[in-house]
Amino acid sequence: MAILKLQNGTILTDIQHIAQELASLNIQLNRWSVGENPDLRRLLAQDSLDEDEKSQVLKALDSYFEQLQQTAGYQSRDLIVLNPGIPNLDGLLAKFDQIHTHADDEVRYVIDGEAIFGFVRRDRTQVELTVQPEEYINVPAGTEHWFYLTPARRVKAVRYFISTEGWVPQYTGRKKLLGVRS
Numbered sequence: 510m511a512i513l514k515l516q517n518g519t520i521l522t523d524i525q526h527i528a529q530e531l532a533s534l535n536i537q538l539n540r541w542s543v544g545e546n547p548d549l550r551r552l553l554a555q556d557s558l559d560e561d562e563k564s565q566v567l568k569a570l571d572s573y574f575e576q577l578q579q580t581a582g583y584q585s586r587d588l589i590v591l592n593p594g595i596p597n598l599d600g601l602l603a604k605f606d607q608i609h610t611h612a613d614d615e616v617r618y619v620i621d622g623e624a625i626f627g628f629v630r631r632d633r634t635q636v637e638l639t640v641q642p643e644e645y646i647n648v649p650a651g652t653e654h655w656f657y658l659t660p661a662r663r664v665k666a667v668r669y670f671i672s673t674e675g676w677v678p679q680y681t682g683r684k685k686l687l688g689v690r691s
């Protein structure tokens with residue numbers, strides 16, 4: 510389950526407490542099961558996936574995409590697979606680990622590994638949310654946030670898009686107070 514770190518170092522693991530802390534940001538955090546499909550489970554256990562295997566994973570989870578298409582006008586989805594074997598992983602991560610916003614919501618479904626989303630709250634305090642497997646997150650457009658990986662540097666996540674232009678990062682120039690690597 511998700512873990513929330515507050516700026517004062519407090520760690521919260523209770524989903525109700527996490528929801529309270531994130532309430533002012535209107536972030537949605539839901540548990541979405543990947544189900545029991547053994548082929549999907551086998552693919553999720555692999556370190557890397559070729560294009561055909563990525564398509565199989567997306568197809569197995571398309572009931573969620575269809576729901577987002579019907580209720581919120583989502584147009585496309587893809588699968589990101591990040592692990593230490595990816596060439597230029599640091600370069601890829603550097604694009605998103607500074608505080609930024611997007612014109613559209615940032616919508617991710619973590620299906621393996623984990624990722625950290627940092628947020629600037631209305632009162633300017635910062636928090637970091639570790640999103641774990643079978644968790645769906647919707648970060649509203651305009652929310653100041655950042656993204657990076659836990660020390661395992663491993664995640665598989667479905668990204669859902671209304672438009673691919675909408676998730677280009679716009680950097681706000683604000684300094685991170687959490688998750689600053691020495």
Ligand SMILES: [Fe+2]
Nearest residue numbers: 605611615656
């Ligand atoms: Fe982002």
